[in-house]
Amino acid sequence: MDKIKTIKGTHDILPEFSHNWQNLEKTIHDSAKLFGYKEIRTPIIEQAKLFNRGIGEGTDIVSKEMYSWLDRDEKAIALRPEMTASVVRSFIQHNLGSQTPLQRLYYMGPSFRRERPQKGRQRQFHQFGVEAIGSNNPEQDAEVIILAWEILSKSGINNLELKLSSIGSDDCRNKYKNALIKFLEPHKNKLTDVSRERLKHNPLRILDTKNEEEINILKAAPIIGDFYTNEDREHFENLQKYLNAVSIPFTLDPLLVRGLDYYTQTTFEIISNDIGAQDALLGGGRYNGLIRSLGGKDTPAVGFAAGMERILLATNNNENSGRKIQTIYIVCVEQDVLNSVQKIARELRALNFMVLTETLRRSMKAQMREANKCNADIAIIIGEQEKNDKTVQVKNLNDGSQQTIEQKNIFEHFKSLTL
Ligand code: HAM
Secondary structure, three states: OOOOOOOOOOOOOOHHHHHHHHHHHHHHHHHHHHOOOEEOOOOOEEEHHHHHHHHOOOOHHHHHHOOEEEOOOOOEEEEOOOOHHHHHHHHHHOOHHHOOOOEEEEEEEEEEOOOOOEOOEOOEEEEEEEEEEOOOOHHHHHHHHHHHHHHHHHOOOOOEEEEEEEOOOHHHHHHHHHHHHHHHHHHHHHOOHHHHHHHHHOHHHHHHOOOHHHHHHHOOOOOHHHHOOHHHHHHHHHHHHHHHHOOOOOEEOOOOOOOOOOOOOEEEEEEEOOOOOOOEEEEEEEOOOHHHHOOOOOOOEEEEEEEHHHHHHHOOOOOOOOOOOOEEEEEEOOHHHHHHHHHHHHHHHHOOOEEEEOOOOOOHHHHHHHHHHOOOOEEEEEOHHHHHHOEEEEEEOOOOOEEEEEHHHHHHHHHHHHO
């Protein structure tokens, strides 16, 4: 009798490797918790129309790679090719937006794409990711990127590179698409068949070409940055400012085009030079239109997903410590010190505190209420007085005691608490 084997592009995770997976899963759970994200688990099969509408019918993922079929009752169902659309479906279905103005969610599990298998590319692969649903502000994008960076660094991956772009709001992108079509039309005969087809449906994807002649043509193409609205520009500049504040290096890559249709403004990828041709460990961005387009209320959102097999290819896993985690809420009503907030949060997370920061820019009172609702142990408060004095108030929410600390001494102060 012939032996039955795994399907092409799928793999068993054998016992000798499963501890690597467990370590990575633990790093993800622990880090997500330190940032105040809660896990969501959704089914592996969904109605196919969720992905058709969510990811876009014209994308490779949906038109060429998705496993979908008619079920016995003639309904079209699909194996999920990614999890953002599923999380958004769940967010709408269970009205999660009514519980709190900001949902910080994370997930992990298998996804399926019928791609040509190679090193770092499977037909069943595992993703983990986060979705922050509710805030339109760049500090939310920064938080998501910092969390991504944190998990990859903690997994022991060296040579990380963050590529960052903004593809602008709908208005900007429509104008840019038209300009790109106008620029490429005269070169149409020199384009590959694939790009000629993309010129009709999705011209931005042509920017992603690996074809030498097309790369040369594109050197003179219009640049998206010239089409940003003031809001797009300000959002993108603030995001860069916040990333600079936490010393996360990035390169601006105007040609960064992601293979899903739902993005608006921020897009990013983190790559590693250590894992071969399939070098994208993680990709994400803002998707302010997706929730409405799937039938929910207009709600801004940003997130990312990473390929776990690719991380394990690049990784030497580290163990984490098991100390009880205390929660700190940074209450800040001064927008021009938000970069300091990100910096403080990062330093304290390095000490293994769970740190929540405000990304909805609520009033001092509302933030304090939120800190209590989250069962925070400590609130770090920065108001106008503290901003001017370069101090913070550290309030112990368990016993009500409060002290003033200079901002430059925060790390040492909390470090001494952990000894
Ligand atoms: P994506 O870029 O399509 O984005 O996938 C994210 C990551 O999943 C990739 O960077 C890669 O590491 C991994 N991946 C994708 N396809 C494969 C494959 N065939 N084999 C192995 N690994 C793979 C998304 O899926 C979006 N949902 C990300 C997102 C979340 N955007 C906003 N929120």
